[in-house]
Amino acid sequence: MDTDVIVIGAGPTGLMLAAELRLGGANVTVFEKRAERSWESRGIGFTARATEIFHQRGLIDRLENTEIARQGHFGGIPIDYGILEGSHFGMRGVPQYKLEEMLEHWALELGVSLRRGHELTSLDDVGDGVSAIVQGPDGLSEYTAHYLVGCDGGASTVRKLAGFDFPGSDAMREMYLADVTGCDIKPRMIGELLPNGMVMSAPLEQGYFRIIVCENGVSPDKNRREVTFTDVADAWQRLTGDSIHGGSARWVSSFTDATRQVTEYRRGRVLIAGDAAHIHLPAGGQGLSIGVQDAVNLGWKLAATLKGWAPDDLLDTYHSERHPVGARVLRNTLAQGTLNLSGKSVEPLRTVMAEIFALPVAARHLSGMVSGFDIRYDMGEGHPLLGGRMADRELKLADGGTDQIARLLHGAKGVLITTSDEVSRLAAGWSDRVERVRVKSFPTGPEEGGTATESVLIRPDGYVAWAAPGAGDLTDALKRWFGAAKTSAVRVTEHTINVAAPAERVYALIADVSTWPTIFPPTVHAECVRRDGNAELIRLWATANGAAKSWTSRREHDPARMSVTFRQERSAHPVGGMGGEWIIEPISSSECRVRLLHDFFAATDDPADLEWISQAVDRNSMSELNALKTSMELTGPDQLITFDDTVTVEGRGKDVYDFLNEAQLWSQRLPHVARVSLQEETPGLQILEMDTSTKDGSVHTTRSVRVCQPDTTIVYKQIVLPALMTLHTGRWLIEERDGGGVSVTSRHTVKINTANIERVLGPDATVATAQDYVRKALSTNSMTTLRAAKAYAEGAGTRAAL
Numbered sequence: 001m002d003t004d005v006i007v008i009g010a011g012p013t014g015l016m017l018a019a020e021l022r023l024g025g026a027n028v029t030v031f032e033k034r035a036e037r038s039w040e041s042r043g044i045g046f047t048a049r050a051t052e053i054f055h056q057r058g059l060i061d062r063l064e065n066t067e068i069a070r071q072g073h074f075g076g077i078p079i080d081y082g083i084l085e086g087s088h089f090g091m092r093g094v095p096q097y098k099l100e101e102m103l104e105h106w107a108l109e110l111g112v113s114l115r116r117g118h119e120l121t122s123l124d125d126v127g128d129g130v131s132a133i134v135q136g137p138d139g140l141s142e143y144t145a146h147y148l149v150g151c152d153g154g155a156s157t158v159r160k161l162a163g164f165d166f167p168g169s170d171a172m173r174e175m176y177l178a179d180v181t182g183c184d185i186k187p188r189m190i191g192e193l194l195p196n197g198m199v200m201s202a203p204l205e206q207g208y209f210r211i212i213v214c215e216n217g218v219s220p221d222k223n224r225r226e227v228t229f230t231d232v233a234d235a236w237q238r239l240t241g242d243s244i245h246g247g248s249a250r251w252v253s254s255f256t257d258a259t260r261q262v263t264e265y266r267r268g269r270v271l272i273a274g275d276a277a278h279i280h281l282p283a284g285g286q287g288l289s290i291g292v293q294d295a296v297n298l299g300w301k302l303a304a305t306l307k308g309w310a311p312d313d314l315l316d317t318y319h320s321e322r323h324p325v326g327a328r329v330l331r332n333t334l335a336q337g338t339l340n341l342s343g344k345s346v347e348p349l350r351t352v353m354a355e356i357f358a359l360p361v362a363a364r365h366l367s368g369m370v371s372g373f374d375i376r377y378d379m380g381e382g383h384p385l386l387g388g389r390m391a392d393r394e395l396k397l398a399d400g401g402t403d404q405i406a407r408l409l410h411g412a413k414g415v416l417i418t419t420s421d422e423v424s425r426l427a428a429g430w431s432d433r434v435e436r437v438r439v440k441s442f443p444t445g446p447e448e449g450g451t452a453t454e455s456v457l458i459r460p461d462g463y464v465a466w467a468a469p470g471a472g473d474l475t476d477a478l479k480r481w482f483g484a485a486k487t488s489a490v491r492v493t494e495h496t497i498n499v500a501a502p503a504e505r506v507y508a509l510i511a512d513v514s515t516w517p518t519i520f521p522p523t524v525h526a527e528c529v530r531r532d533g534n535a536e537l538i539r540l541w542a543t544a545n546g547a548a549k550s551w552t553s554r555r556e557h558d559p560a561r562m563s564v565t566f567r568q569e570r571s572a573h574p575v576g577g578m579g580g581e582w583i584i585e586p587i588s589s590s591e592c593r594v595r596l597l598h599d600f601f602a603a604t605d606d607p608a609d610l611e612w613i614s615q616a617v618d619r620n621s622m623s624e625l626n627a628l629k630t631s632m633e634l635t636g637p638d639q640l641i642t643f644d645d646t647v648t649v650e651g652r653g654k655d656v657y658d659f660l661n662e663a664q665l666w667s668q669r670l671p672h673v674a675r676v677s678l679q680e681e682t683p684g685l686q687i688l689e690m691d692t693s694t695k696d697g698s699v700h701t702t703r704s705v706r707v708c709q710p711d712t713t714i715v716y717k718q719i720v721l722p723a724l725m726t727l728h729t730g731r732w733l734i735e736e737r738d739g740g741g742v743s744v745t746s747r748h749t750v751k752i753n754t755a756n757i758e759r760v761l762g763p764d765a766t767v768a769t770a771q772d773y774v775r776k777a778l779s780t781n782s783m784t785t786l787r788a789a790k791a792y793a794e795g796a797g798t799r800a801a802l
Contacts, residue, residue, distance in 0.1 A: 013274030013291035014151030015103035022110035023412035024303020033119035049372025050289035056409040073190035075339025113683035156276035168260025183247030265319040300460035309483040382470035398438035411569040418455035429485025432577040495621040501632035503592035544616035574609035639752040651793030727751035746782035
C-alpha cells in the first residue's frame, strides 16, 4: 500500500481527520483538487463543542483575534447560550480560510502528506484495501491505501463513486452570501426579518461585512453557473431598500436549504465524514463543527484499527455514534429554517416559541443541542458523566503539581484520571494507549449533578467511557474501547558516562534539543513544537538500527535537580511506548556523571521486536553519551563551519520544492550525480543514497536522511560521509519574496575530520585548508542544484502550457 489512509478533501474536516490519524500513528495522504488553499470565508465561526475539541488538541492559541459569542439565536429567536455552563453560541472572528490555514500547518507538522491539484476520478474497494485513480498535474496516477475517507463536501465525489445512498429533501430556497466592503451596513447578527425575506450581516476583519440574503419565493436556479455581486446587491436592495452597489465583494456564493444524509457512514473500506455525509441549512456554525466532530470520532478509531489494537467492532461505532448526531442536526436546522425563513405566515409560531425559549429549561435544552454539549454516546449506565463530553477542569496531581484535562488530551490518547493506585495499576496493560494520571481528588462540575467522582476514563475524542463509582468494571471498559491489554514485557535500561565538564553546561545542552543534530549522531532533526514553562512537546527524526524513524515526546525539565524526563507521545513501530530520563549528577565543579534511563515495550508480542528496540536503545544511548562527552570535553576549536548559498527564483516555491524533493531524478537532472537511490517508507522521511562525481574524476558515496516539509523546507543529515567530514547537516530553505518569486537557500553545517586531512589533502594541508576545500566542493554542487531548481521552477509555466 502507498499509505494507510487516503483522505479526499483538505477542508476543515479532511485536515482535522488527517491530523487525528497521524496522532494515532497512521500514515496519511490527503488529495485536494484545489491547487491553492481557498481564501473564501464560508464559515466565520464554530460551536462551543468544536471550540472544546480544538482546545483539547492545543489549537485554540494558534488562532488570533477570536471572541466568544454568548448571545445567539435559534431560528432567529434570541437565546442566551451561556445559560448552560461552559456553553456559548460559538467562537467568532475565525473565517474558514484562517481555520484551514491553521489546521493545514498542524497536519503538516505531524507528518501528513498533502497533495494539492489532485482530483479523485475513480476508486475501487478491493477487499483488503482501496485503489484510487487521481488526476494530478502530471496526469492520472493510481494510489493504494488500507482505507479511503471522503471529506470532499456536499457534492462529494467519493459518495457518488462508492455508491452511498443519500436520501433527503431537495432545495426549496436559495440564499446569497458575500463578504463586502466599501458600503454602509448595520450589523444584524442574528438576522432581521423583513416583509419579503431575511437578511443577516456581521462585521469581519479589515472593514468587511459578511451578508446573507434570503428572498421569499426565490427557488434555486439550477441553470445559473455562478452568482455575481450584482445579483447579491440587487437582492439586498429589494429587501432592505438600501443600495450596496457602490461597494465591492472579495467573494460571493450561494447556498440552499437542501437537507440530506447518507444512510451509512461506512461501506467496506470507504468512509465519509462532514458535508460529504450530511448537508443542511447553515445555522449557527453547525456544519463546520459537526464535520470536525466526525473527524475526531473517526480518527482514533481508524488509527487503532490500522495499528492492530482496536476491538473488532470499534470502527463500526463511528456510524452508530455519529449518524444519530447528524440526523439531529438536520432536524434542528430544518426547524430553524421554518422559523426564520417562512415569512409572516409563521409569526404566531415565532411568538409562541419566543415565550417558550425564554424559559431556562428550554434555553438550556437548545443551548445543549446547537452547541453539541448534550451529545451522549451509549457507554451504559451508572454515573452521570458516562457517555458525555468531559469538560476541561484543573487537576491537582498527587505529586503536588497541577494540570488540565484538555492538555492531557493533546496527544489523542485515552486518559485515566484516578485517585486510586489500585485503579491505576489495573490499567497498566494499556499504558501504550491510555495515559494514567494520579490526582489528589477529582474536581467536581455541574455535569455530575452532585454525584461524587473518584476515577474517569476518557476516550481520545474527549468522551467519558467509564467513571467510578457506579460504572462497572474498569477492565471491561478498557477492553471495549482500547482492545486487549498488552502482554509484551517492559524492559528497563540505564547507560552512564562521566564527563569532564560542569554539570550545568551538560544540562543546558540536554535541555536544548535544537543543538542535538550537531551533537548526537542518531539525531537528524529536532524541533520544539510547543513550550509551556518547564514542559515541552518535541518532535525528533533519528536513525535506529539504520532505519529512519520519527516520533513526538513530551519532556519535563527540572533545572534544580538537573534532570529531563521524557515520554513518547506517538511512537514509531515497532515501539509500543517509550520513556525515560536524563539525569546529570555533579561529581565536582568540573566533572559530572550523566545517566540515561529508558523504559520501553514493543507494539507487538513478537520477541524479535523487543530485541530490535533493545539493540537500538543500546546503540543510540552509547552513541549519544560518547558524543556528549566528546563535545563537552573539547577544549580547542570544534572545526564546525556553517555557510549558505542562495538564488532567487521567479517562479513558485512549490515547483522548487518538487525539484528538490524528487531526488530520485537527480541523476538525470544534475551533472554531478552519477547514481541515486531514494527510499520513502514514511511520507516526508527519506533515505537518500548518492554517488557524487568530483572535478578530479573521483566518486564519493553519501547516504542521508531527509526530513521534507512540503513547499518550504528539506532538512537532511549525512549518515555515510566523505573522508574529510565527521558531520554534515544541511537545509534547503524556500522563502516567499516581497513582490513575487522565492529565494532558495542551501545551508551547510560541517565538522572537519582532522585525522584524515593529511591523507586526503597532503602533508601541508591545515584545518583551514580542509574547511576551504569542503566549502568550495559543497558550494559548487549546491549552486549547480540551485540553478537547476531555478530553471525547473521558472519553466513550469511553459511545461503546463504544452
